[in-house]
Amino acid sequence: MLLTSATEASADLTMDFTLLENSIVNIKWTYTKIPEGR
Amino acid sequence: MPTAIIDVDRTPFEGKALSDFVVINKDAKTGAVTVSVLDTNQNVIYSLNGFQLMQDFNHIDATVHADNGNFKGIMGIFEQVASDLFLKDGIYSLWARDEADPAQTGKLPSSNMYGTHPMFMARGKDGADGTQAWIGGFYNLANAQDWRVMNDASSGEVNLKTYSAGGLGDLFFFTGVDPNEIVTKYHTIVGTPVLTPQWALGWNQCRWGYNSTA
Numbered sequence: 243m244l245l246t247s248a249t250e251a252s253a254d255l256t257m258d259f260t261l262l263e264n265s266i267v268n269i270k271w272t273y274t275k276i277p278e279g280r
Numbered sequence: 281m282p283t284a285i286i287d288v289d290r291t292p293f294e295g296k297a298l299s300d301f302v303v304i305n306k307d308a309k310t311g312a313v314t315v316s317v318l319d320t321n322q323n324v325i326y327s328l329n330g331f332q333l334m335q336d337f338n339h340i341d342a343t344v345h346a347d348n349g350n351f352k353g354i355m356g357i358f359e360q361v362a363s364d365l366f367l368k369d370g371i372y373s374l375w376a377r378d379e380a381d382p383a384q385t386g387k388l389p390s391s392n393m394y395g396t397h398p399m400f401m402a403r404g405k406d407g408a409d410g411t412q413a414w415i416g417g418f419y420n421l422a423n424a425q426d427w428r429v430m431n432d433a434s435s436g437e438v439n440l441k442t443y444s445a446g447g448l449g450d451l452f453f454f455t456g457v458d459p460n461e462i463v464t465k466y467h468t469i470v471g472t473p474v475l476t477p478q479w480a481l482g483w484n485q486c487r488w489g490y491n492s493t494a
Binding site for chain 1: 288289290291292293294296297298299301302304306311313315317320328331333448449450451452453454455465468469
């Protein structure tokens with residue numbers, strides 16, 4: 243089976259990689275904890 | 281971007297392998313992740329070098345790999361009046377206003393543009409059979425943002441740094457044989473214009489040009 247999506251995760255960040263129709267690539271990252279800026 | 285406003289279909293396409301289009305390198309010591317996006321010719325078209333996200337600040341550092349045989353760089357981002365749509369070195373703000381004859385200088389403070397679209401395209405490296413390879417990228421980000429463009433014609437690389445007042449990372453990449461195919465695929469993500477209803481084609485009263493109601 244072809245792998246069409248993948249996830250890289252660390253303690254505070256998750257990155258999702260997905261191959262969509264028409265060979266469109268989507269990279270999305272979400273912070274589970276947004277670092278304080280100040 | 282709330283999915284209630286733009287509901288992107290993120291169903292994985294089962295016909296091809298993700299690994300043919302994305303290469304993820306993770307540094308064993310630091311854990312740092314670098315990402316490369318490939319076209320159908322296995323040429324790298326985009327490198328995600330790094331990113332930062334803090335309260336009210338979102339920075340993405342990337343490299344677009346444009347054709348170095350006939351280098352022009354990237355175009356897109358906003359509507360402007362120009363004889364050359366490819367972007368020179370500079371900083372460009374995505375900040376729209378009802379602006380007549382908008383034109384960018386690449387210098388801060390940046391000019392208002394008539395419309396802005398966080399989407400770019402470039403000509404990549406041609407295929408072995410001479411077929412043109414075009415690439416496109418869309419940053420699904422609605423916050424105020426500046427795009428810093430640095431061209432290197434000798435390597436064919438465009439360093440693209442974006443600075444935004446917020447938002448998360450949600451990037452889309454397209455490949456095609458010409459700009460039309462890039463735009464067509466872009467519209468599969470952001471949607472197509474709505475067909476105007478017949479009743480809207482009747483009398484319209486616009487206030488533009490009126491100084492008073494007298």
